[in-house]
Structure formats: structure tokens, C-alpha cells
Amino acid sequence: MLSALLYLRLTSLRNWVRQRVLRLKQPKYLAGAIVGAAYLWFFFLGPAASGGGARRKAAAQAAGGVWPQAGGALPGHVTGVALAIGALVLLVVVVLAWVLSQERASLGFSEAEIAFLFPAPVTRQALVHFRLVDAQLRSLIGALFLTLVSSRWAFASGSPVIRALGWWLILTAFNLHLAGVRFTLTRLADAGLGTWRRRTLVLGLLAAVLAATWAWLPETQRAPVFDGTREGGRVLAEWATALLGTAPLGWVVQPAKWLLGPFFAADLRAFLVALGPALLVLGVHYVWVVRSVVSFEEGSIERAEKHAARVAAVRSGRGAFHDPAAKGRPGPFLLPGTGRPELAFLWKNLLSTWSWLNVRVWAGGAVVIVAAGWWARSHPAWQQGLAALAAMPLVLIGYVIVAGPQFARQDIRQDLPNADILKTYPLAGWQIVLGEMLTPVTILTGVIWLLLLAAAVTFDPAAIKLPSLGRELFAPGTRAVLLAAAALLTPPLVALQLLVPNAAALVFPTWFQATRQRGGGGVDILGQRLIFFGAQLLTMLLVLLPAALAVAGAVFVVRLAGGPLALGVWLGAGGALTILLGELWAGLLFLGRRFEQFDLSSELRP
Amino acid sequence: MIEVTGLAKRYGDFTAVRDLSFTVGPGEVLGLVGPNGAGKTSTLRCLAGIIPATAGTVRIGGNDLATDPVAAKRTLAFFPDEPRLFDYLTVRQHLNFVARVYGVAHHEALAQPLLEELEIADKADELPGALSRGMKQKLAIACGLLHGPKVMFFDEPLTGLDPLGIRRMKDSILKRARDGAAIVLSSHLLHLLEEVCSHVLILKKGGKIAAGTIAEVAARFSQGEADVNLEEIFIRATGGSEN
Ligand SMILES: Nc1ncnc2c1ncn2[C@@H]1O[C@H](COP(=O)(O)OP(=O)(O)OP(=O)(O)O)[C@@H](O)[C@H]1O
Ligand SMILES: [Mg+2]
Numbered sequence: 076m077l078s079a080l081l082y083l084r085l086t087s088l089r090n091w092v093r094q095r096v097l098r099l100k101q102p103k104y105l106a107g108a109i110v111g112a113a114y115l116w117f118f119f120l121g122p123a124a125s126g127g128g129a130r131r132k133a134a135a136q137a138a139g140g141v142w143p144q145a146g147g148a149l150p151g152h153v154t155g156v157a158l159a160i161g162a163l164v165l166l167v168v169v170v171l172a173w174v175l176s177q178e179r180a181s182l183g184f185s186e187a188e189i190a191f192l193f194p195a196p197v198t199r200q201a202l203v204h205f206r207l208v209d210a211q212l213r214s215l216i217g218a219l220f221l222t223l224v225s226s227r228w229a230f231a232s233g234s235p236v237i238r239a240l241g242w243w244l245i246l247t248a249f250n251l252h253l254a255g256v257r258f259t260l261t262r263l264a265d266a267g268l269g270t271w272r273r274r275t276l277v278l279g280l281l282a283a284v285l286a287a288t289w290a291w292l293p294e295t296q297r298a299p300v301f302d303g304t305r306e307g308g309r310v311l312a313e314w315a316t317a318l319l320g321t322a323p324l325g326w327v328v329q330p331a332k333w334l335l336g337p338f339f340a341a342d343l344r345a346f347l348v349a350l351g352p353a354l355l356v357l358g359v360h361y362v363w364v365v366r367s368v369v370s371f372e373e374g375s376i377e378r379a380e381k382h383a384a385r386v387a388a389v390r391s392g393r394g395a396f397h398d399p400a401a402k403g404r405p406g407p408f409l410l411p412g413t414g415r416p417e418l419a420f421l422w423k424n425l426l427s428t429w430s431w432l433n434v435r436v437w438a439g440g441a442v443v444i445v446a447a448g449w450w451a452r453s454h455p456a457w458q459q460g461l462a463a464l465a466a467m468p469l470v471l472i473g474y475v476i477v478a479g480p481q482f483a484r485q486d487i488r489q490d491l492p493n494a495d496i497l498k499t500y501p502l503a504g505w506q507i508v509l510g511e512m513l514t515p516v517t518i519l520t521g522v523i524w525l526l527l528l529a530a531a532v533t534f535d536p537a538a539i540k541l542p543s544l545g546r547e548l549f550a551p552g553t554r555a556v557l558l559a560a561a562a563l564l565t566p567p568l569v570a571l572q573l574l575v576p577n578a579a580a581l582v583f584p585t586w587f588q589a590t591r592q593r594g595g596g597g598v599d600i601l602g603q604r605l606i607f608f609g610a611q612l613l614t615m616l617l618v619l620l621p622a623a624l625a626v627a628g629a630v631f632v633v634r635l636a637g638g639p640l641a642l643g644v645w646l647g648a649g650g651a652l653t654i655l656l657g658e659l660w661a662g663l664l665f666l667g668r669r670f671e672q673f674d675l676s677s678e679l680r681p
Numbered sequence: 682m683i684e685v686t687g688l689a690k691r692y693g694d695f696t697a698v699r700d701l702s703f704t705v706g707p708g709e710v711l712g713l714v715g716p717n718g719a720g721k722t723s724t725l726r727c728l729a730g731i732i733p734a735t736a737g738t739v740r741i742g743g744n745d746l747a748t749d750p751v752a753a754k755r756t757l758a759f760f761p762d763e764p765r766l767f768d769y770l771t772v773r774q775h776l777n778f779v780a781r782v783y784g785v786a787h788h789e790a791l792a793q794p795l796l797e798e799l800e801i802a803d804k805a806d807e808l809p810g811a812l813s814r815g816m817k818q819k820l821a822i823a824c825g826l827l828h829g830p831k832v833m834f835f836d837e838p839l840t841g842l843d844p845l846g847i848r849r850m851k852d853s854i855l856k857r858a859r860d861g862a863a864i865v866l867s868s869h870l871l872h873l874l875e876e877v878c879s880h881v882l883i884l885k886k887g888g889k890i891a892a893g894t895i896a897e898v899a900a901r902f903s904q905g906e907a908d909v910n911l912e913e914i915f916i917r918a919t920g921g922s923e924n
Contacts (some may be wrong), residue, residue: 403771403808412780412788419781427769496765498731500782501755671750674732677692 080192080205084212107583110605115223154339159316161338162331165249167332172256182206182254182368203368207361210250218242237346241338244353248334249358258367271641288324292317330356404430414500420510421517424485428514437521441528448532468530472523477611479522480573483515487670488580491668494675512573519569524562531558556641560648564622567655571618574662575611582667618658625650682688682707682832682863683728688737690723690887697723698887701737705863705880707831710854712874713867714911715884716919721867722762724884725834728865731864741832755783757832758825762840764817766809770809772796773805775824795823798853822853833857835866839873851877872910881911883918890918 098104182203184192192202222239263273289297299314319328334356336349407425410418425432490497490511499508531554626647633643683705690698698720703709713721727734730746730753739746744753770778773792780788796802799819801812809817818841825833838854839847854877858864868874874881875895882892891898895911902917903909 338858402771403774403806406774406777410777410781412786413784414781416782416784419778422781423767423770423774423778427767467857493765493767495726495731495761496759499729499754499757499759501751502782503751672733679733 078589088611091236104583107606114605136155154314154341155318156334158335158339160312160317161335162319162328163315164332165245165331166328168249169252169256170281172253174274176256176260181257189601199368200365201363207251211247214243214246214250217246221246234342237340237343238338241335241340242345244337244357245334248353248357248360251357252363255360255364255367258364262367270567273623284323284327288318291321297629388624407433416500417506417510417513420507421513424489424511424514425517427485427489428518432518432521436524437525440525444525444529444532448529451533465530465533465535468526468533472526472530475519475522475526476572477567477615479569480515480576480611483518483573484576485514485518486511486573487577491580491584491675494670494673498671498673503667504670505663508577508666508670509663511571512577515573516566516570519573523565523569527558527561527565553639553641553644556644560644560651562568564651566654567652567659568618570617570659571655571662572611574605574659574666575614578666578669579610580608580663581666581673584673584675618655621658622651622654625654682724682742683865684738684740685728686738688724688739689735690720690727690732691735696887698727698884701884701889703889703892704883705865707861707863708858709880710858710864710866710878712878712881713865713884714869714871714874714881715890718886719884720887721884722836723887725759725836725865725867729757729834730754731759755828756830757834758828758830759819760825760833760835760838762837764814764816764821766820768779768809771806771808772801772812772820772823775820776827779824779827785828788827791827792823795826799823799849801840815846817827818842819846826857831862833862833864833866835864837868838866839868839870847873871915883915885919 099108159317184202184206218239221242222235225238225242260273264270296314296317299310318324333352335347337346337353340346340349406422408422410422487508500507502510534554626644629647629650630640630643633646634640683703685704686702688698688701689696701724713724715721723732724731728739728741728746730739730750733747739753741753741754744756746753766776767778773796776788776792776795779785780792785791785827793802796805799801799822801816801819801823804812804816808850809820813819818838822838833854835854837848842850851873854864856881866874878895880892880894881898883898891901891914893901895908898918899909899911899914902914
């Protein structure tokens, strides 16, 4: 039996690799592979191969860095601190898993595997074993990757082999733990333990352990003492180490420390010594998972698997998924049969998002922001705080413009599987692309407008020293103009940003699909991500440069003629708007044409 | 209504359809038949303007699909073999959306009888996930029929339907043909095709083997026998193998 499963795995892997290699015949995939490989080489492999990692460690040490040279024996306290930090990280992640975990447990079989394997004459136990062994393959790849990434970490073991094995142990145990958590929680949920009860329980337990540990510590060690004689970071690290070394918290993190032991082993002997406890931790996990899975009722595990597979399929844009709880809801606005067809897409895609993304919630947010600002203004104690807060919305706006398109994806990206039907509509390509993009543009614009409002409300020119131009720029009248101009420029700017991922979906559909599938990664995908991120930033620069020049030019000319600054801002904003709309138009035409040529069925073939 | 001349479709250096010419007039139903991989779906996708043809021209209601696609597409409807629906729109919302895309005023008045004809009126507020495969197919058909198309392309419309559904589907197609629509459909269910189609076109490996009314094609391959059914013609015409 196991041999059939192994055959399935190996042939799948071989075909996957073959398909990847064949695809490199297309220049766009080749480019991705080259960029990805170059990235890996320059940042990880190269330094590791040339011993650069060690050199850097030496340099860091010479410069008085915290971490002394690895490879040789590490001073005990450094390993201790690293171990404590590692254990702390694991503890936090594990607690989060116990607290946050929402999905019903599943082993992660694909739909095809369910169709072939579940009716096959195999025991559930064998399936579970197969799945767990199969997960090792992924852990192994992950471990190799992390070994590369961590090649510069001076505090880890000097030997790459030991480090890779260390990573593998950590990842495997971690995955097992997550699976165990899910299955245990699902059983508890079936037994009637509600989500919030469970959360309270876990957090309460954790708080009790922390409190007990804290009380256990000698009086002098209960809080970190910053006396100026020693580095602050070191004080903090030593305090944390002491805390983690004290019972009962010490007992709780002990398995994590055992697990991390091999990773930090300085040489082979230390590794072998540390291996025993780590394997014990692993073994206990294995038994835990297998027992908690197998004790499931047969039908229920199959149902869970089917459910999970369908969710995964929908996330990757294939197939329909029916959540039995999901009900249709009324459209976001009335959509008469006649009018601009693009709005139909806005209407449709708004239905695919959360129902609370609506005008009422937005207006409520605006009211809250204005009221809070007004209230804070009338309380002098808060004014200081407001001035400090004013920069926050601006930073957030930048973040939304750059990263927002990755989150708000109710556009072509989610409609690729329906491309065939969309293309029979009597609409030009650009109309479809524009219509599809309206929803994320609307959502992101709404968010940015709220942030602009927050910035306007919290901004207090009296709190900051300004040069003369600034003083004029932030005079109340000009400020209002500035705000209006920013609000006006937001939609086209956001739309331009959204063109990039949509172009990616249409120009590189295979990559795009692959990044959303399980196990779809690869060097070319890594390169593709880098290219996309670069493209996103580059677009922003290229798109903003002419617009910024227009604003600067207008302001300069108006000043030269002795006009008011507000007029310059108005004129500049008008010019910038024209430029941005022109750019958007060109982008839409390009993508529209691309959409008309697009054939998903061809793209998905190697 | 549908005029096709010299249509060819290549995927890379693989030719899926070669040099296809035919016309379908109002009221005619053309059945595309051929072994798996013969190029039926590829042909229909070219005709519906989903993928650009490599060579040849397609005119729908007098409008060239390549130079004036929007006008051509206004009168056509395409029904893929797998119904393509939006997971988060209810049945009624699908029709509302499609109405706006095609600019159908007063669509509610048209939608209700359509849903009743297709017997999914009681599911009007369900999401596609709650529909069976056949019901999904019916919804896709309702969406395509809402704007009263004059040209229709069906890819395997009869697969997945229950016997009653097949009967209804046939009636529905024939009714639209009687009302003057030009229809092309592909199917492997030859005995059903015989009852629906006025013409057949037999494809093999992307090329046309035979075309004409059923009687004409039958006459060509019957070798003098009387009453040869389409299945027998198909086997003889395609040489009894897929290659
Ligand atoms: N996107 C594509 N890229 C490359 N080859 C394709 C593509 N789509 C179809 N083909 C090939 O073109 C040929 C015709 O395919 P098509 O889907 O048109 O056949 P069909 O007649 O509809 O078959 P079936 O009866 O199985 O539905 C097949 O050999 C197929 O492999
Ligand atoms: Mg087909």
C-alpha cells in the first residue's frame, strides 16, 4: 500500500519539476527563474559558499557585536540566551495556535487524493501515516531553505548539516503540534467547548503560569534593572532567560528547549547528545497526532477533508465552494438594467467582500474620527498626544497605497476562472478590466479618505516648528485645499497601483495561479514575487514623478507671479489629476487588449 | 446569421482547427460532432469570440467578430460545457448583473418567466453552491437567454441533465430556433442530436469530414442502405477511431 502512495508522490514530484523546467522555455518564466536564482545566490548561497558568513561573524565580533564567533565553542550564556529567545518564540506561536485556531481539523488531502484514496482499501491509520510522512518532504525542503537563510546567524551551529537537521526537527515538531492542536480542538469543540471559553481557558492558564513563575523568582530578579552599567538589550535578555529558566514556566518551555537543542549544538558530539530529548519530543507529538486523528469517526474525517479541500480550491480560484451557512444577501445598491455596464462589476464584486464594507460603516467611522478629534482638542492634556499621532495616518496611507492592492483583490484576480464567460460579454476589454477594478479602488479609497480625515483632525501646526513655506502651506485655508487635492488624487493613484497585480494576473497567469496553490513554490515563483514587488514600487515612482513635477511646477510658477499658494496647489493638483488619469487610461487600454487575447486554458499548459 | 470562412485555430504549433467554412441561417440548428479532441470546443470558443482565431473570419449577424467584437457579441450567447457562475451572487442577482452588462431594461419582467420555464424559480435566492449541477447549468442558460440572443453556441448542453431535463433542453433549443435564432451545438449524444439538429458538421482532428443536412450526410455514408442512423454515420465517417 505504502508503495502505491510513494509512487503517487514521486511521480507527482517528477512531473511537477518537469513542468517547471519546460515552462522555462517561455521568456517570462525564464526571467523569473534568473532573478530568483540570482537573489538566492547573492544573499544566501554565495556568502555561505565563500565562507562569507563566517567572515561576517568575525567582523561582527571584531566590531564588538553581541554574538561571538560560531563554529568554535560558544560561551554558555550566549547559547543560553539564544535558546531562551528561541523557546520564547516557540511558546508564543504555540499559544497563538491554541488561542486563534479556527478551522476544523483536516490532514490536508487534495480533492483528487480524497477521490482516489478514501474509497481505496486502506486503513485510516495508513492514510494518516502517509500524510505525516508526506509532510516530511515539505519540512525537509523548508529546512533546507531556512538553512540557507540562516547561514548568517552567528549564534547557530557552525555546521550546515547540523543546522539543516536542527531546522528539520523544529519544523516537523511544529507541524505536528499544529495538527495536534487542530484535532484536539476540533474534538473539544464537538464535545461542546466554545471558542471563547477555550480562549479564556488557555490565556488564563498562561497567566497563572506566568504569575506563579514571577512570584517564584527572587525579589531582585523580578524586573529588569537598567542601571546604565550594562547594555539595555543584554539586561533584558538576561532577565528573560532567568524568567524562562524558573519553574513552572521553565517546565512549560522545557520541551521547546529540548527541541531547539540540536539546532544550537556546537559540534557533532553535542548534537548527538541533544538529539535524544529532541527526538523524544518529536515522538510524543507523533503519537499524540496519530491517536487524536485515528480516534475520529471515519465519516467525519472524510467530511472534514472534503471541506478543507474545497476551501483550498476556492482560495486558489478554482471551483465553487458552498459554505452551508452562507446565504445570499441584498445587493450593495440598486442596479437598474441600463446604465454604465462597468458599475455592474462594482455591484457584483462588492457582494464578494464582507458585508460590513459599506457606506454606513464608512460614515460611522468618519463621524467617530471627527468626534474623537474634536473631543481631544478640547482637552489640553490630549493635545500633546495628538501632535504625535498626526504622523500615523500619513504612514498608514503610504502603507495602504503600496500594500493595499495585495489585500483588496476583488478584481480580475478572483474572476480569472470566469474569464471565458466575461469575454462573451459585449464589452471592450478595458471596460471589463475597469469594471473589475472598481471594487478594490472604492474600498482602498474609502480607507485612505478616512485616514486623510484622521490626519486632518489630528494635525496641529502649532505643535511643530515649520519653515516659512511650511507655515503658509499649513495655514487653515491652504490646508483645506491640500486635503481636497489629496482626496481627489487618491482614486486614480490607487487604481494605478491596482493595475500592477492585475497585469501580473493577466500576463503571468501560471505564476499567479501557482502562488495561490499549495506547494506551488519554486525559485521562479520567488523571483516572480520579487519582480512584482519591484514593479509595484517602480510603478509608483514612475507614475508619481510626472504628477509631482506638475504640482511643483504649478506652485513655482504661481509663486513667481506672486499668487497665493492655494492657487498653486489647486493648479498643480489639476495637472497631476490629468496626468494620472492619462496614465490610467493607457494602462487600462493595455490590460484590456491583453484580456482580449487571454486564454487561461493555454496559459495553464506548459 | 453565422458566417464562417477559412477558420483555423493553432495553439503554439499544434493545429486544433483547420480551414473550416460554413454558414448557419436563422432557424437552423447545426450539430458539431466528432471524437474527443476533434476541436469542437475550440471551434465554439472561436465563434463566441473567447479566443482569437488564428486565421479566417467569423461574422455574427453581419458583424465581423474580429473588427467589431462588441456589436457581434451583443447578439450572441455562449454556454460552456461547465457552467461558469459567480459564487457569491444569488440566482436572481446573476440575472440582474447580466441584465446590466447587456443593457436589458425591465429585466425583472423577463427574468421571472425564464426562471419558471427552467424550473429554478424556487431557488431564486440561493447561491450557486446550494444548486445541483443541473440547476447550475439551467442558471447559466437563463443568464445567456436573458438578452434574447439571435445566435447561440452550446458546448455539450445535454450532458449532466436528467431525462426530463434533456427533453426540456431539446424543446427549449427548438423553440429558440423556431423563433429565428441560429444555433450551433456540440454533443456526443448522437441520437438526441438527430432530433434537434437540422444540419451536422463532422469534425476529426480539426478538419471537416462531412457537412450538410442530416439527410445529405446520411446519403453520403449510407452506401445505399436505408435508415442509417447518425451513430452509424459517425462511425463510418470517422473511420471508427479517434485518429
Ligand atoms: N489551450 C490549449 N492549448 C493547447 N492545446 C489545446 C488547447 N485547448 C485544446 N487543445 C487541443 O486542441 C485539440 C482540440 O480540443 P477541443 O477541446 O477543441 O476538443 P473537443 O472536440 O471539444 O473534445 P471533447 O469532445 O473531448 O470535448 C485537443 O487535441 C486539445 O488537446
Ligand atoms: Mg469539448
